[in-house]
Amino acid sequence: MRWKQPSSLFRTPGDGQGPTAVLDVGPDGDVALEPSPGEKPREGDILIGLYDGTVWYARPVPTTPAAVTNFRATPNELIATASSLVRWHASGPRCEQCHGPTVMEFRGQRRRCTECGALLFYRTDPAVIVAITDEDDRLLLARQRAWPEGRVSVIAGFVEPGESLEQACAREAMEEVGLALTSINYFGSQPWPFPRSLMLGFTAIATDPGALAVDGEEIVEASFLTREELASKLGAGRISLPGPASIGRALIDAWRG
Numbered sequence: 203m204r205w206k207q208p209s210s211l212f213r214t215p216g217d218g219q220g221p222t223a224v225l226d227v228g229p230d231g232d233v234a235l236e237p238s239p240g241e242k243p244r245e246g247d248i249l250i251g252l253y254d255g256t257v258w259y260a261r262p263v264p265t266t267p268a269a270v271t272n273f274r275a276t277p278n279e280l281i282a283t284a285s286s287l288v289r290w291h292a293s294g295p296r297c298e299q300c301h302g303p304t305v306m307e308f309r310g311q312r313r314r315c316t317e318c319g320a321l322l323f324y325r326t327d328p329a330v331i332v333a334i335t336d337e338d339d340r341l342l343l344a345r346q347r348a349w350p351e352g353r354v355s356v357i358a359g360f361v362e363p364g365e366s367l368e369q370a371c372a373r374e375a376m377e378e379v380g381l382a383l384t385s386i387n388y389f390g391s392q393p394w395p396f397p398r399s400l401m402l403g404f405t406a407i408a409t410d411p412g413a414l415a416v417d418g419e420e421i422v423e424a425s426f427l428t429r430e431e432l433a434s435k436l437g438a439g440r441i442s443l444p445g446p447a448s449i450g451r452a453l454i455d456a457w458r459g
């Protein structure tokens with residue numbers, strides 16, 4: 203995964219721009235590994251964009267195709283966009299103005315209310331993920347309650363109404379591990395279509411690492427580790443890190459150097 207790179211997906215290709223391909227997408231958002239051979243786009247297909255010289259479409263199908271992938275396994279923009287848009291349309295969102303039914307239009311790039319005509323666009327839920335270090339440059343790794351023993355990552359949480367991203371980092375750190383933050387700096391971002399998040403990565407320094415105290419609700423274990431300690435625990439199989447496609451892993455790897 204590359205970070206802070208410009209998109210290679212051109213989202214609004216005109217008609218007649220070269221070859222097309224159609225990817226089946228199951229109801230749970232898993233995307234067929236390969237485009238359907240010889241299939242041409244038809245009514246109801248969703249335009250994904252121009253990618254690798256081909257105009258790609260997603261076709262919602264009622265049963266999951268035999269060979270599929272998702273963003274965790276194949277972290278590219280084509281997969282994220284296909285999965286996100288198909289599930290959004292399948293959810294049949296109501297109009298935000300009058301709660302009337304909406305229909306897909308403009309090849310799936312938006313929906314329109316059949317009652318009042320208001321337009322709906324896909325939205326993402328911003329979430330912050332923050333790598334916290336102490337004055338000795340040790341990294342805080344924490345285990346969420348829902349995770350198996352030994353699985354750790356940096357902390358994360360959704361942005362709440364009225365918050366800046368930096369405020370969200372500070373609040374999550376205080377709530378989950380009792381730490382106040384300084385030097386909160388942007389790292390990079392990643393779509394996370396499970397179902398529709400945008401992960402915004404930051405680094406930060408804990409002002410008083412001694413105050414570390416897990417909330418016991420969302421986070422059940424947390425500690426600051428040196429690079430040597432992390433390598434040793436990994437080598438012994440005592441802890442595991444998030445998958446290589448995730449921004450959580452990218453934050454950890456950037457710190458490891």
Ligand SMILES: [Zn+2]
Nearest residue numbers: 297300315318
């Ligand atoms: Zn309406």
